[in-house]
Amino acid sequence: MLEVEGLEKRYGDTVALDGVSLTVRPGEMFGFVGANGAGKTTTMRIVMGVLGADAGRVRWNGAPVGHDTRRRFGYMPEERGLYAKMRVAEQVEYFGRLSGMAAPDARRSADALIERLGLAGRRGDDVDSLSLGNQQRVQLAAALIHDPEMLVLDEPFSGLDPIAVDALAGVLAERAAAGVPVVFSSHQLDLVERLCDSVGIIKAGRMVAVGTVAELRARESRKRLRIVVTGAEAGWADRLPGEIVARTDRSPLAAAEEHERYDEVILVPTDDQEALRLATRAGRVQHFGWQEPGLADIFREVVA
Amino acid sequence: MNPIVLVARREIAVRGRTKGYRYGLLVTAVLVAVLAMLPKLFGGADDHAIGLAGARADRLQAALSAQAAQDADRSIKVTRYADEAAARAAVAAGDVEAAIVDNTSVISKTVLGTGLSVLLDTAHRMVTTEQNLASAGLDPAKVAQAQQVTVMSRVTLNGSGEDATVRMVIALTIVVVLFMLLLQICTWVAMGVVEEKGSRIVEILLTLVRPWQLLAGKVIGLGVLGLSQLVVIAAVGLAAAQISGAVPHLPDGTYGVVAGVVVWFLLGYAFYAAMFAAIASLVSRQEELSGVLSPATMLMTASYLVGFFVGQSPDSTLARVLSIVPPFSSMLMPVRSTVVRVPVWETALAMGLMVAAVAAVLYAGGRVYQRAVLRTGTRVRWSEVLRRHS
Numbered sequence: 001m002l003e004v005e006g007l008e009k010r011y012g013d014t015v016a017l018d019g020v021s022l023t024v025r026p027g028e029m030f031g032f033v034g035a036n037g038a039g040k041t042t043t044m045r046i047v048m049g050v051l052g053a054d055a056g057r058v059r060w061n062g063a064p065v066g067h068d069t070r071r072r073f074g075y076m077p078e079e080r081g082l083y084a085k086m087r088v089a090e091q092v093e094y095f096g097r098l099s100g101m102a103a104p105d106a107r108r109s110a111d112a113l114i115e116r117l118g119l120a121g122r123r124g125d126d127v128d129s130l131s132l133g134n135q136q137r138v139q140l141a142a143a144l145i146h147d148p149e150m151l152v153l154d155e156p157f158s159g160l161d162p163i164a165v166d167a168l169a170g171v172l173a174e175r176a177a178a179g180v181p182v183v184f185s186s187h188q189l190d191l192v193e194r195l196c197d198s199v200g201i202i203k204a205g206r207m208v209a210v211g212t213v214a215e216l217r218a219r220e221s222r223k224r225l226r227i228v229v230t231g232a233e234a235g236w237a238d239r240l241p242g243e244i245v246a247r248t249d250r251s252p253l254a255a256a257e258e259h260e261r262y263d264e265v266i267l268v269p270t271d272d273q274e275a276l277r278l279a280t281r282a283g284r285v286q287h288f289g290w291q292e293p294g295l296a297d298i299f300r301e302v303v304a
Numbered sequence: 305m306n307p308i309v310l311v312a313r314r315e316i317a318v319r320g321r322t323k324g325y326r327y328g329l330l331v332t333a334v335l336v337a338v339l340a341m342l343p344k345l346f347g348g349a350d351d352h353a354i355g356l357a358g359a360r361a362d363r364l365q366a367a368l369s370a371q372a373a374q375d376a377d378r379s380i381k382v383t384r385y386a387d388e389a390a391a392r393a394a395v396a397a398g399d400v401e402a403a404i405v406d407n408t409s410v411i412s413k414t415v416l417g418t419g420l421s422v423l424l425d426t427a428h429r430m431v432t433t434e435q436n437l438a439s440a441g442l443d444p445a446k447v448a449q450a451q452q453v454t455v456m457s458r459v460t461l462n463g464s465g466e467d468a469t470v471r472m473v474i475a476l477t478i479v480v481v482l483f484m485l486l487l488q489i490c491t492w493v494a495m496g497v498v499e500e501k502g503s504r505i506v507e508i509l510l511t512l513v514r515p516w517q518l519l520a521g522k523v524i525g526l527g528v529l530g531l532s533q534l535v536v537i538a539a540v541g542l543a544a545a546q547i548s549g550a551v552p553h554l555p556d557g558t559y560g561v562v563a564g565v566v567v568w569f570l571l572g573y574a575f576y577a578a579m580f581a582a583i584a585s586l587v588s589r590q591e592e593l594s595g596v597l598s599p600a601t602m603l604m605t606a607s608y609l610v611g612f613f614v615g616q617s618p619d620s621t622l623a624r625v626l627s628i629v630p631p632f633s634s635m636l637m638p639v640r641s642t643v644v645r646v647p648v649w650e651t652a653l654a655m656g657l658m659v660a661a662v663a664a665v666l667y668a669g670g671r672v673y674q675r676a677v678l679r680t681g682t683r684v685r686w687s688e689v690l691r692r693h694s
Contacts, residue, residue, distance in 0.1 A: 045507070049510075049511060070512075071512055075507070077507040081503040082505055083318070083505060084503070086314075086318055094314055103305075143508075
């Protein structure tokens with residue numbers, strides 16, 4: 001289990017981290033979300049010991065993290081780094097050896113990963129002859145080669161095509177299923193929502209929300225109704241009880257049903273039953289239901 | 305396996321298979337072989353073909369033969385020509401190197417080499433003196449007898465005269481080779497540091513190995529490559545010199561000198577490599593490298609240039625002092641001890657000081673590297689990495 005407590009880091013007058021805490025349990029996939037410069041990379045670099053913190057601590061299974069522990073972690077830094085003039089398989093294997101694997105194990109593991117990540121045909125090529133997406137796969141293989149006890153991946157999905165995204169998501173899910181805590185940062189919130197058991201949202205060096213996606217939704221205090229009505233008269237929605245958060249009268253199928261009026265309203269209701277009655281009276285109700293806020297909605301609200 | 309060994313092996317494998325390294329080694333070997341044979345290729349002129357024409361040709365020929373007989377390494381072949389025109393033609397055609405006409409003038413294509421010039425002048429002086437004395441009424445036989453002078457025997461305090469020249473050549477070769485090799489490998493170290501820092505691969509590496517292990521592995525790996533180059537150069541050079549006969553027998557203690565060069569090379573390499581690595585860790589891009597390295601490169605170049613001076617006047621105060629002061633000693637002491645016999649205490653002092661300097665630079669360089677290598681972006685300032693609390 002990874003426990004990060006009260007990390008603080010400042011560069012001169014700039015506060016990069018202001019008491020960041022998070023916990024990732026075995027087998028948990030933790031999505032780290034935040035605007036650019038919010039402190040995701042700084043946090044991950046401190047966890048990996050690449051950067052020193054001014055205050056706070058990082059613990060692994062209850063003990064402070066030292067160099068020997070970190071050798072068993074898998075790390076993919078924000079800025080990709082590989083030896084340009086080294087062959088793919090040779091390079092992945094090298095990282096395995098550096099983490100303490102015996103030569104035959106490292107070779108076997110490298111071969112399996114290269115195969116798995118779809119690079120089998122390129123194993124003897126120099127890294128700089130690969131496309132950026134393929135280089136990223138090599139980078140990932142380098143982070144996974146030693147079957148790490150924990151994974152810390154900074155923006156692992158950026159720049160990957162959808163197929164590579166699925167392959168990577170599969171590999172990460174597999175590791176998590178094997179009991180490995182996985183921490184990764186991403187700006188692709190739909191991906192985070194789909195993959196992660198829990199999410200941490202960081203803003204200006206502070207964790208503003210941590211929990212499962214369901215927990216974060218529950219925190220979202222105001223429940224929203226989504227109502228779609230066709231054939232109503234203009235202005236009917238003004239009488240709805242509560243606050244209208246968003247509305248549109250442009251149908252997604254506008255061209256086909258132009259002769260009929262279309263209304264879509266997102267409402268924070270004071271009386272949901274009254275709202276339903278008003279809607280059925282106004283026209284044909286196409287949709288009436290509670291709206292689950294997506295991670296993107298939560299993120300916008302929390303960060304705003 | 306020890307991470308240092310792994311890092312070193314990677315450096316050797318990756319750098320060793322580049323075309324630059326392989327061809328570089330080949331070209332160096334060929335160059336050294338040619339250099340070693342050079343004295344033979346150009347110095348074969350101890351066999352002289354000389355033409356004679358006109359008056360006193362008989363006496364000149366006798367005088368020349370007498371001189372040649374006194375020097376085992378020198379042989380002459382004399383050809384007689386009917387007149388000046390024939391002699392000129394022979395010189396122009398290259399049949400003879402020079403021709404003496406009427407015991408008054410020497411004809412040659414270009415200015416004569418010192419050796420041949422002295423030979424001809426001496427013969428001319430002998431014949432003319434003989435003639436002058438004879439015309440003054442002295443007995444030619446007695447004159448000839450009086451002119452039989454035994455050549456002075458040469459006594460040199462530092463080995464035979466021939467040895468001194470050979471030693472000088474070896475010393476100067478050592479300076480050139482040490483300088484080229486040190487500069488090349490230390491530049492590799494610096495480039496490697498920047499490559500890892502610039503590409504940020506160092507972030508991953510440092511989660512797996514400690515900074516000093518990474519640095520040590522790099523320095524050792526490239527050092528092994530450099531040392532193997534040095535050994536190839538030494539072996540090829542010595543072999544070629546002996547095979548070609550340019551150096552019939554190596555001066556006493558040549559192998560000791562070579563061993564000394566290897567030790568000094570290692571010390572100098574450790575010193576400069578740590579220095580280059582520390583400096584390189586301050587910048588993130590290869591383009592910035594030559595700029596920040598220039599003070600270190602200048603230090604090395606200064607040692608190199610002083611090395612030529614030391615080779616020529618090894619006993620001057622400057623040479624004695626600088627061959628003890630690190631880091632100059634790493635290049636100057638092997639040169640000096642090749643040319644002259646250096647007192648043991650001086651060598652011991654120089655080596656002790658150099659070892660201390662290497663330890664200091666390794667310590668300081670390692671700290672600078674550790675602090676600067678993860679700080680990408682703009683150039684890291686010295687004041688930031690040398691402060692005690694940072």
